[in-house]
Amino acid sequence: MLRPWPVSLGDRISRSRDVPMYMQIIQAVIRDIERGRLTSGAYLPSSRELAQILGVNRKTVVLAYEDLIAQGWLDSTGTRGTMVATSLPDPVKRQHAEIEATMSNAAVDYRFAPPPERPLALPSGSGLKLDEGAPDGRLFPAELLARAYRSAAHNASRENGFQYRDPRGSPALRESIATMLKSQRGLPVTAENICITRGSQNGIFLASQVLVSPGDSVIVEALTYEPAVAAFRALGANIVPVDVDEDGINTDAVEYACRRNAVRAVFVTPHHQFPTTVSLRPERRLRLLELARQFGFAIIEDDYDHEFHFESQPLLPMAGYGPGLVIYVGSMSKLLLPALRIGYVAAPPPVIDAIAHMVSLTDGMGNTLTEDAAAELIENGELRRHARKVRQIYAKRRESFAAEIDKTLGDIADYRMPDGGLAFWLRFHDTDLDQMEQRAAAMGLRFASSRSFMTRADAPRGLRIGFASLNPYEARTALAALRKAAG
Numbered sequence: 001m002l003r004p005w006p007v008s009l010g011d012r013i014s015r016s017r018d019v020p021m022y023m024q025i026i027q028a029v030i031r032d033i034e035r036g037r038l039t040s041g042a043y044l045p046s047s048r049e050l051a052q053i054l055g056v057n058r059k060t061v062v063l064a065y066e067d068l069i070a071q072g073w074l075d076s077t078g079t080r081g082t083m084v085a086t087s088l089p090d091p092v093k094r095q096h097a098e099i100e101a102t103m104s105n106a107a108v109d110y111r112f113a114p115p116p117e118r119p120l121a122l123p124s125g126s127g128l129k130l131d132e133g134a135p136d137g138r139l140f141p142a143e144l145l146a147r148a149y150r151s152a153a154h155n156a157s158r159e160n161g162f163q164y165r166d167p168r169g170s171p172a173l174r175e176s177i178a179t180m181l182k183s184q185r186g187l188p189v190t191a192e193n194i195c196i197t198r199g200s201q202n203g204i205f206l207a208s209q210v211l212v213s214p215g216d217s218v219i220v221e222a223l224t225y226e227p228a229v230a231a232f233r234a235l236g237a238n239i240v241p242v243d244v245d246e247d248g249i250n251t252d253a254v255e256y257a258c259r260r261n262a263v264r265a266v267f268v269t270p271h272h273q274f275p276t277t278v279s280l281r282p283e284r285r286l287r288l289l290e291l292a293r294q295f296g297f298a299i300i301e302d303d304y305d306h307e308f309h310f311e312s313q314p315l316l317p318m319a320g321y322g323p324g325l326v327i328y329v330g331s332m333s334k335l336l337l338p339a340l341r342i343g344y345v346a347a348p349p350p351v352i353d354a355i356a357h358m359v360s361l362t363d364g365m366g367n368t369l370t371e372d373a374a375a376e377l378i379e380n381g382e383l384r385r386h387a388r389k390v391r392q393i394y395a396k397r398r399e400s401f402a403a404e405i406d407k408t409l410g411d412i413a414d415y416r417m418p419d420g421g422l423a424f425w426l427r428f429h430d431t432d433l434d435q436m437e438q439r440a441a442a443m444g445l446r447f448a449s450s451r452s453f454m455t456r457a458d459a460p461r462g463l464r465i466g467f468a469s470l471n472p473y474e475a476r477t478a479l480a481a482l483r484k485a486a487g
């Protein structure tokens with residue numbers, strides 16, 4: 001008979017921890033087996049003994065032993081007691097640190113891909129945060145959302161809809177979005193052309209998954225949306241930055257790049273260029289489509305905030321007149337709420353099938369209940385009412401933000417009034433942006449770094465500052481803080 005377990009659980013099993021005693025005993029036994037303190041065939045103290053040592057009810061120990069036996073860690077040998085299962089291999093002898101390893105302090109023993117040196121998320125923490133064009137989530141009544149969820153849940157329950165479902169997303173929402181894209185944005189689509197995604201970022205990621213292989217080239221603008229570039233980079237893409245000016249992406253530069261690289265995709269935000277807010281001119285749109293046909297690349301058209309265009313009717317997406325050349329990505333984040341994580345991709349059915357396959361690999365299917373609730377908000381007209389309301393509010397905020405910029409930053413920054421979208425692009429003169437950003441960070445003022453938009457060192461630098469999520473008082477405070485950071 002092997003030596004009994006040296007019961008030195010001391011500080012490892014304690015009533016003061018918020019883990020039940022029974023669970024702590026199980027964890028301690030498994031950990032000691034893993035570490036080789038308890039070897040195969042070793043006997044454990046009887047349940048009575050251990051209960052006495054630990055000062056717990058014997059039933060607690062019995063319960064823990066029973067679970068460990070059922071899980072295959074221990075064997076019961078009847079009257080002789082309980083031993084470590086003989087089927088377990090001898091542990092690898094290793095030096096273990098004195099300190100108990102937890103998920104928080106364990107040294108990682110396997111290889112994994114760490115995030116890039118500069119992760120995408122804004123530095124967290126308290127303080128004032130300026131976004132890059134988010135909506136004001138406070139303007140959407142929570143009660144409306146609760147009612148839509150309630151109705152979606154009842155319907156799903158009635159129709160056995162709480163099951164695994166189509167990875168392309170809620171049929172009701174796909175139908176509503178197809179109708180909206182067709183009637184309001186001129187896209188020749190039906191529900192078969194739609195896959196619901198977790199926001200447009202997920203749509204961009206999924207589109208890149210089906211388009212890009214390691215070493216393929218992807219054209220982006222010299223100033224662009226960094227998370228999209230990061231998604232292409234994660235796939236091993238060769239990023240080819242091209243110029244962007246006040247008319248949008250420079251299509252001569254696109255052609256030049258296509259002659260030198262095997263370009264699989266061009267990522268653009270034609271409606272409201274990110275970050276500069278400009279719209280891609282019609283002649284350049286046509287030229288880009290022509291180049292796509294000529295060089296066989298796909299255009300990823302990210303139309304992330306289509307609904308907000310203040311100067312005229314929104315421009316119709318390129319996917320409307322080049323449907324076989326474009327993967328169109330849209331979102332409900334700006335119109336409704338970013339937290340719902342609803343976006344969509346519109347493309348020909350074979351591409352939608354490939355994207356749906358990627359959905360089934362990554363999250364199985366979407367958040368159907370949330371999608372059904374969003375469909376409900378479209379069908380009952382609440383979303384339309386909300387859109388009308390926020391468009392008016394944001395139009396006013398855009399005007400007053402511009403006036404506030406003039407007052408606060410007028411001597412050091414220029415901007416062009418954005419025709420649409422929810423942000424301003426500010427160009428600073430006589431201001432060291434690196435210094436300004438450092439000073440802002442020290443003050444607790446957070447915003448996306450000017451460098452985060454740049455895919456090329458010689459790209460024009462600026463700051464993209466959202467206006468829609470701030471009420472007039474907040475906007476004043478934010479711009480005053482920005483001014484202070486500028487020095």
Ligand SMILES: Cc1ncc(COP(=O)(O)O)c(C=O)c1O
Nearest residue numbers: 199200201225274304331333343
């Ligand atoms: C240009 C652009 N694309 C995509 C997104 C992603 O938004 P979401 O995933 O919430 O739809 C954003 C968010 O601000 C954006 O600015």
